[in-house]
Amino acid sequence: MKFLPLIYEFLGTFLLVLSIFTTSNAFIIGAVLAVVVWLSASVSGGLVNPAVSLAFYLKGALTLEELGGFVFVQFLGSLSALSVYQFIV
Numbered sequence: 827m828k829f830l831p832l833i834y835e836f837l838g839t840f841l842l843v844l845s846i847f848t849t850s851n852a853f854i855i856g857a858v859l860a861v862v863v864w865l866s867a868s869v870s871g872g873l874v875n876p877a878v879s880l881a882f883y884l885k886g887a888l889t890l891e892e893l894g895g896f897v898f899v900q901f902l903g904s905l906s907a908l909s910v911y912q913f914i915v
């Protein structure tokens with residue numbers, strides 16, 4: 827499995843979750859999600875969400891190995907965003 831898509835998924839999930847925690851503004855969250863998907867679509871598919879990753883796996887677009895890697899780094903990205911938010915607040 828390639829390493830670069832995992833980095834994109836980690837950073838995308840991190841930015842999305844951090845925007846949710848810090849703003850709670852639907853427009854900002856939507857804008858962050860749109861930019862993250864736009865930037866990462868060509869590298870990792872712009873999944874940024876374990877549910878979307880699971881849907882792509884069930885569709886046959888991801889292997890089980892890719893699914894596991896994506897879900898793992900998405901989970902780590904969300905936990906990292908939580909840690910940064912708790913540090914800020």
